[in-house]
Amino acid sequence: MRKLAVVALCALAAGCGTGSSPPQPVSDADAAFEKKLQEQFLDAKPGTVIEIPPGKHQLQRVLTLRANGVTVRGAGADKSILSFKNQVSGPEGMLVYANDFTIEHLAIEDSKGDGLKINDGENITIRDVRVEWTAGPSKDNGAYAIYPVKCKNVLIEDSVAIGSRDAGIYVGQSQDIVVRRNRAEKNVAGIEIENSIRADVYENNATGNTGGILVFNMPDLTQHGEHARVYKNKVIANNLGNFGAKGTAVASVPAGSGIIVTSNPKVEIFDNDIADNRTANVIIASYYITNFADKKPTEGYDPYPKSIYIYGNRFSGGGDSPDGLDWKALKVSMFGISGHFPDVLWDGFVDTKIMTNGQYPAEQRICVQNGEVEVLNVDGPNKFSNPKVGKEEFHCELPKLAAVELKGKA
Amino acid sequence: MSFAFRSVRVPCALLALAAFLGGCARAPQPVHFFAEGRPGKLSDWHLVEARDGKLAANTDVVPYDLNTPLFSDYAHKFRTVWMPKGKAAKYDAEGPFDFPVGTVLTKTFFYPLPSGAARDAKSVARTYDTSRDFAGDRAGESLDLAKVRLVETRVLVRRDNGWEAIPYIWNAAQTEAELARTGDAIPLELVDETPAKAEREAFAYVVPNENQCAGCHVTNVKAKQIEPLGPRARHLNRDYAYASGKENQLAYWTAKGYLTGLPTTNLPRDADWHDTAQPLAERARAYLDVNCSHCHSPTGPANTTALDLRAAATDLRRLGLCKPPVAAGRGTGDRLFDIVPGKPDASILLYRMTSSEPGVMMPEMGRNTTHKEGVELIREWIAATSGTCDA
Numbered sequence: 001m002r003k004l005a006v007v008a009l010c011a012l013a014a015g016c017g018t019g020s021s022p023p024q025p026v027s028d029a030d031a032a033f034e035k036k037l038q039e040q041f042l043d044a045k046p047g048t049v050i051e052i053p054p055g056k057h058q059l060q061r062v063l064t065l066r067a068n069g070v071t072v073r074g075a076g077a078d079k080s081i082l083s084f085k086n087q088v089s090g091p092e093g094m095l096v097y098a099n100d101f102t103i104e105h106l107a108i109e110d111s112k113g114d115g116l117k118i119n120d121g122e123n124i125t126i127r128d129v130r131v132e133w134t135a136g137p138s139k140d141n142g143a144y145a146i147y148p149v150k151c152k153n154v155l156i157e158d159s160v161a162i163g164s165r166d167a168g169i170y171v172g173q174s175q176d177i178v179v180r181r182n183r184a185e186k187n188v189a190g191i192e193i194e195n196s197i198r199a200d201v202y203e204n205n206a207t208g209n210t211g212g213i214l215v216f217n218m219p220d221l222t223q224h225g226e227h228a229r230v231y232k233n234k235v236i237a238n239n240l241g242n243f244g245a246k247g248t249a250v251a252s253v254p255a256g257s258g259i260i261v262t263s264n265p266k267v268e269i270f271d272n273d274i275a276d277n278r279t280a281n282v283i284i285a286s287y288y289i290t291n292f293a294d295k296k297p298t299e300g301y302d303p304y305p306k307s308i309y310i311y312g313n314r315f316s317g318g319g320d321s322p323d324g325l326d327w328k329a330l331k332v333s334m335f336g337i338s339g340h341f342p343d344v345l346w347d348g349f350v351d352t353k354i355m356t357n358g359q360y361p362a363e364q365r366i367c368v369q370n371g372e373v374e375v376l377n378v379d380g381p382n383k384f385s386n387p388k389v390g391k392e393e394f395h396c397e398l399p400k401l402a403a404v405e406l407k408g409k410a
Numbered sequence: 411m412s413f414a415f416r417s418v419r420v421p422c423a424l425l426a427l428a429a430f431l432g433g434c435a436r437a438p439q440p441v442h443f444f445a446e447g448r449p450g451k452l453s454d455w456h457l458v459e460a461r462d463g464k465l466a467a468n469t470d471v472v473p474y475d476l477n478t479p480l481f482s483d484y485a486h487k488f489r490t491v492w493m494p495k496g497k498a499a500k501y502d503a504e505g506p507f508d509f510p511v512g513t514v515l516t517k518t519f520f521y522p523l524p525s526g527a528a529r530d531a532k533s534v535a536r537t538y539d540t541s542r543d544f545a546g547d548r549a550g551e552s553l554d555l556a557k558v559r560l561v562e563t564r565v566l567v568r569r570d571n572g573w574e575a576i577p578y579i580w581n582a583a584q585t586e587a588e589l590a591r592t593g594d595a596i597p598l599e600l601v602d603e604t605p606a607k608a609e610r611e612a613f614a615y616v617v618p619n620e621n622q623c624a625g626c627h628v629t630n631v632k633a634k635q636i637e638p639l640g641p642r643a644r645h646l647n648r649d650y651a652y653a654s655g656k657e658n659q660l661a662y663w664t665a666k667g668y669l670t671g672l673p674t675t676n677l678p679r680d681a682d683w684h685d686t687a688q689p690l691a692e693r694a695r696a697y698l699d700v701n702c703s704h705c706h707s708p709t710g711p712a713n714t715t716a717l718d719l720r721a722a723a724t725d726l727r728r729l730g731l732c733k734p735p736v737a738a739g740r741g742t743g744d745r746l747f748d749i750v751p752g753k754p755d756a757s758i759l760l761y762r763m764t765s766s767e768p769g770v771m772m773p774e775m776g777r778n779t780t781h782k783e784g785v786e787l788i789r790e791w792i793a794a795t796s797g798t799c800d801a
Contacts, residue, residue, distance in 0.1 A: 038592035042620050060595055064621035088595050089616040089775055091768035112769035119711055120631045142769055143739020149714045166739045173714060218736065220716040247735050247742035247758065
């Protein structure tokens, strides 16, 4: 009990030591624990279960796993804690290059870089895992809390991501993904699906981030994303000041963004509770509206959002205090001091190459069938000179996207 | 009598007996290839051994050097190759040679001791001067233990199922290196050799664990196989000061029977990063190749970022020119592009090379200090690169 109290005090005091302080000496108990745990990671074979006992364990070095079919299991996300506060080598907390990997019921705290990174794995389950930077939002925090990249068949459920300087739950360049019942708070981006194919993002709670849920497509990468369903989430009050590093894609996310789709085709947003995101509850954007310095994306990359379908969401509040002077001025001039943007903001960039009579082909349109919800086209292509609110012209339907099926998962 | 320097391993009674019969250190045991398992001591392999005040390479254990090496916190490196009798590696112009089963490579990381100071547990010299590394009588084939501090020796062994990496850490007495599968963090202090500066820099020398070895040595993230990085044609194509005299390494390996298929012309050769007589761009590209491309290649673990820093890369955007970062986080240092031509201080690449903080620095592991001279080289190269990233 006494030990727990000390740990709690430590957390209250906003962390014992800062990210850049020289490594602290470790206790013999922690050193022995780390050596044994490192050995378990080295010796793991298919079928191995590595148990993380309850307690807060201080580790100096990244835990790297290369064996397939391994489970890492703790006693609970608030009980078995791997703390990397004094990390000297990594930079990740845990780094996995393996298939058929399950991690559950534990926490990873204060890693120098990403918390949990899984690179190029198939059949990945992340369950009841908390990854957190305990001092809250800070420039010293790592980029991603939970970070599967180039993976196939990914399930992330009942997990928590707090304090990432980029995205809390970040699924990159992957395919067949389910992200459900997670909580993302105080990250720049709460949950981000990037350059990924077939993702279901549902029953998550994204609150207190700069942006709640992002579906992004970036240039240069070998895989272009498509097909994401974002539904039954609570995306509430994501108004945290952007503390992302300049140059990163998320540094362009305005504080107060609920759900953002950037350059990603085939996105369905439905049955969500989206409220009190003070720039806009939903933003549909092309690559051109972002603050990305690079305006010349590579060949083969489609910078426009296409086949976007928004319907049946419950909106309230939001759009009343957009981030940035330009946006504030636009809001005041169009809707008055006490007014607010409509629930959906669109940058207005269109791919004229595919248009006939000023219209996209039916299956590639942006459709908003959400009761009285309006869309503000900010007229990005003409430097915001003629923004206008529309509704009926967005009333269209798209074929529903298929649910994601994960092979071999319940 | 050199018995005091030898570790007698009880479980390996046969070897001990053989050592006894063979007259101790005067006639060292032949190299032992372990087809499986991890021997507890480096000396079990009989590859390089500390005896008579030297770290000596055994008979048929051939030392080698690279045109441009990986930076490892200013450590000097003593590399060796050994192959079973009658076996040879097959030449490859680009990738690692095709080494036969039984090949064993070692890489010993060591530092010259600061000149004029008594040996202590921490102090090591920050210097490029290798003149006091080697024991005089055997030229480049043994280290002078009175003048250097051994830190670790990594063994890379080619077994039936592929390569395996096995790390060993040298003891305080510098008599033996013990198996250290989980690596270690060893407190050291770099002492500047320039008397005017006499700076000291404390840092944690990190010995990687076996899985971290694979962090660099698995260059194809799909294949997941460990491979040697150094012994490639373009790195090895240079002279070495053997006991028998100076000779090109590739020619020496061939003459020794360790290499087949060496072409007679057009051998690739990377620049020596440190040799200012060689073209700046070639030195910079050689440096990036050796320090970065094991991850930053189209097949490497950092192919998630679309950055390709191989010597062979030709696409300038993939090389980082005006390329926005993908997953850098705070590693951008608030900069917009990996490389901004003419503007080293606006380039993420240089920012990450300059940092020694985990989470910011690149490479992510293998160093905990900043390679000042490497940073200066890349700074010069970026400054001399023309173009603009303005839209």
